[in-house]
Amino acid sequence: VSTLVLISGGGSNLQALIDESRRGLPIAIDAVISNEPQAYGLVRARDAGVATRVLCHRGFPDRQGFDRALMRLIDEFRPGLILLAGFMRILTPAFVARYRGRLFNIHPSLLPDFRGLDTHRRALAAGVRVHGASVHYVTADLDGGPVVLQARVPVLPGDSPEVLSERVLRQEHVIYPLAVRWFAEGRLVLGDDGRPYLDGQV
Numbered sequence: 001v002s003t004l005v006l007i008s009g010g011g012s013n014l015q016a017l018i019d020e021s022r023r024g025l026p027i028a029i030d031a032v033i034s035n036e037p038q039a040y041g042l043v044r045a046r047d048a049g050v051a052t053r054v055l056c057h058r059g060f061p062d063r064q065g066f067d068r069a070l071m072r073l074i075d076e077f078r079p080g081l082i083l084l085a086g087f088m089r090i091l092t093p094a095f096v097a098r099y100r101g102r103l104f105n106i107h108p109s110l111l112p113d114f115r116g117l118d119t120h121r122r123a124l125a126a127g128v129r130v131h132g133a134s135v136h137y138v139t140a141d142l143d144g145g146p147v148v149l150q151a152r153v154p155v156l157p158g159d160s161p162e163v164l165s166e167r168v169l170r171q172e173h174v175i176y177p178l179a180v181r182w183f184a185e186g187r188l189v190l191g192d193d194g195r196p197y198l199d200g201q202v
């Protein structure tokens with residue numbers, strides 16, 4: 001499946017996807033797109049021989065303008081799959097509608113808990129004993145699209161947001177490539193009813 005990965009930062013999830021594609025995950029990462037010119041993930045992409053594009057949101061007067069330019073850029077590649085991996089932009093309804101059913105995100109919490117930013121600090125503040133990460137289809141509802149797969153991790157005494165985030169990230173690097181494998185093998189479909197189906201089951 002021809003795939004684009006959208007990033008804004010470090011790109012450890014991108015790295016996991018690159019590594020797994022070398023081990024037989026049936027995707028071809030045609031390009032990595034970043035809205036941040038300094039994102040370290042761009043270095044990872046170049047090191048792996050993957051094409052990179054930067055589309056800096058700061059040059060656009062509004063969200064619609066940025067998203068239109070992003071859609072034009074994406075459509076040049078005619079991707080079958082678009083993966084948000086630490087892409088720190090809210091997308092317009094027109095954008096998510098265009099790529100319905102082939103646009104995924106990884107979010108560092110057990111959705112629907114802790115949508116939005118700063119999830120590890122908020123999970124610690126809430127005193128939860130179990131935290132984690134979720135792979136979900138992207139819809140116009142921010143971090144609210146149908147969940148495909150989650151990993152749970154314990155919250156341990158003395159955890160800082162940084163330590164907890166490392167524990168969660170290790171699981172992100174497992175579940176994102178796994179969900180992508182299901183999609184790439186044609187096993188995972190977003191139904192007309194808005195629910196994800198794996199092997200034809202809810």
Ligand code: GRF
Pocket residue numbers: 007009010011012013014041085086087106107108133169172
């Ligand atoms: C991850 O925690 C991901 O869940 C969230 O942003 C972070 C990106 O990390 N959406 P990285 O850039 O993949 O290392």
